[in-house]
Amino acid sequence: MFAQLPAWLRIPLVYLLIAFNTVVHILLMAVLTLAKIVVPLQSWRDLCSRGLAAIAESWLHVNNVMFGIFTRIDWRIRLPQDLRPDRNYLLLCNHQSWVDIPALQYALNRKIPFMRFFLKQQLIWVPLLGQAWWALDFPFMRRYSPAVLARRPELKGRDMEITRKACERFRRIPSAIMNFAEGTRFTQAKHDQQQSPYRHLLRPKAGGTAFVLSAMGDVLHSILDITIVYPDGVGGMHDMIAGRVGTVCVDIREHPLPQDMVGDYQGDQAYRERFQAWMNALWTEKDGRIEQLLGELGPR
Numbered sequence: 001m002f003a004q005l006p007a008w009l010r011i012p013l014v015y016l017l018i019a020f021n022t023v024v025h026i027l028l029m030a031v032l033t034l035a036k037i038v039v040p041l042q043s044w045r046d047l048c049s050r051g052l053a054a055i056a057e058s059w060l061h062v063n064n065v066m067f068g069i070f071t072r073i074d075w076r077i078r079l080p081q082d083l084r085p086d087r088n089y090l091l092l093c094n095h096q097s098w099v100d101i102p103a104l105q106y107a108l109n110r111k112i113p114f115m116r117f118f119l120k121q122q123l124i125w126v127p128l129l130g131q132a133w134w135a136l137d138f139p140f141m142r143r144y145s146p147a148v149l150a151r152r153p154e155l156k157g158r159d160m161e162i163t164r165k166a167c168e169r170f171r172r173i174p175s176a177i178m179n180f181a182e183g184t185r186f187t188q189a190k191h192d193q194q195q196s197p198y199r200h201l202l203r204p205k206a207g208g209t210a211f212v213l214s215a216m217g218d219v220l221h222s223i224l225d226i227t228i229v230y231p232d233g234v235g236g237m238h239d240m241i242a243g244r245v246g247t248v249c250v251d252i253r254e255h256p257l258p259q260d261m262v263g264d265y266q267g268d269q270a271y272r273e274r275f276q277a278w279m280n281a282l283w284t285e286k287d288g289r290i291e292q293l294l295g296e297l298g299p300r
Contacts, residue, residue, distance in 0.1 A: 003072045007242040014070050014241045018063060025059035026128050033135040046172050052136055053114035053173075060109045067102065071240060075106065076249040076297065080224075083111045083254075086174050088219050090212055091115065093226035094201055094286060095180035096234045099245060103228055104178070107250040112224075113174035118166075118208065139166035167215035176224075177216070179209055181279065198287040206279040210265035210272075217262045225253045225282065227289050231297035249293055 002010070029052055036048035067073070089112055093104065104115065114136070121140045124130040134140075170177060181204040184190065196203050213220070232246035239245050258278060263271035 002070045003243065005070075010070055010243075011238060011241050014066060017066055021059060021062045021066075022128060025055055025062075026132050028055050029132055029135055036135075042172075049137060049169075049173050056114055056132070056136055057110055060105045063102065064106050064109060067106065067240075071245075072243050073240070073245060074247040076247060077107045078249070078251045079107065079111070080252060080254040083108075083224075085110060085113055087221040088113070088170070088174060088216065089176045089222060089224050090209070090216075090220055091176055091178045091224045091226055092181050092209065092282070093178065094186070094228060094290070095182050095184065096186045096228065096230065098237050099230075099235065099240050099248070100180075100228050102237075102240070103248050103250055104226065107252070108176075113176045115176045115178045116166075116170070117178045117180075137166065137169050164211070164215055167212060171216060171219050177212055179212070181205055181209060181283075198283060200290040201283055201287050204279045204283045206272075206276045207265055209279065210263075210275045213257070214262050214265065217257060220257055222257060223255045225255055225286065227251045227253075227286050227293070229290055229293045229297070231294055247297055249297060251289065251293060 005013070032048055032051050032055065036045050036052070039045070091104075093100070101117075108115065116136065116138050118139050118141050119133060124134055124140050126133075167177075182202040183205045184202065186200070186202055190202055194203050227250075229249040229251070230245065230247070231249065235245045260274075263275070265272050265275060
């Protein structure tokens with residue numbers, strides 16, 4: 001019934017409900033975050049981190065229910081059979097739209113540990129959400145231009161240090177580390193600028209993935225290779241709520257950890273080349289899968 005409301009009414013109504021849901025859950029998180037800060041015991045802080053993740057999962061669940069009520073998306077979710085919320089996973093996914101994030105949450109919330117993303121440093125200033133991401137131990141990455149690195153070479157590798165510290169925290173609680181390996185959303189202009197060898201993907205950036213594997217390889221259970229496809233065309237959040245995003249396919253394959261893919265990515269050139277070749281092969285397979293899924297589902 002609610003999915004039949006006109007878009008001019010449905011869009012502000014859904015955003016209002018999401019905002020209300022966000023404020024309620026963030027207030028709950030603020031109380032637990034204060035408790036986490038004032039008691040300097042690591043075991044207590046780890047317990048609080050689990051509680052914060054449970055609150056965040058509740059927030060996502062309510063959002064998912066609203067998306068189910070207010071949108072007419074035909075979800076095509078393909079999952080491995082034995083996913084568990086008490087295991088550690090590294091997630092590798094293509095990136096096309098802001099809809100990718102609610103699609104991932106719709107497919108995986110409470111089936112695996114709470115997903116954490118590597119975020120741009122500027123996002124910490126987003127009202128309410130930035131502080132919530134900080135409380136949930138999302139790592140914030142600061143990118144430096146070549147000009148800045150030339151002036152201040154000591155900043156080189158700072159993002160890898162942030163990754164290392166984040167991974168140390170994630171070792172103590174069940175974690176699902178999400179990596180959009182392309183580093184940015186796909187557009188045809190970016191594809192052409194990169195001269196990407198893939199039809200539907202940008203070139204993957206291997207460094208962050210390699211560093212996570214090196215820092216957490218002994219506690220990760222497996223890699224989840226996630227492919228998101230929009231057979232009716234890619235749209236944004238407005239399009240999703242307005243009913244202009246028809247079918248969303250989330251195809252997830254589970255891969256064992258590559259046993260020979262843990263090493264020194266920055267210092268070992270042979271390892272770096274080997275790891276890049278592994279990532280490129282994974283991306284070639286993903287590109288073919290996208291082509292196959294588009295052919296199977298096609299525009300409605």
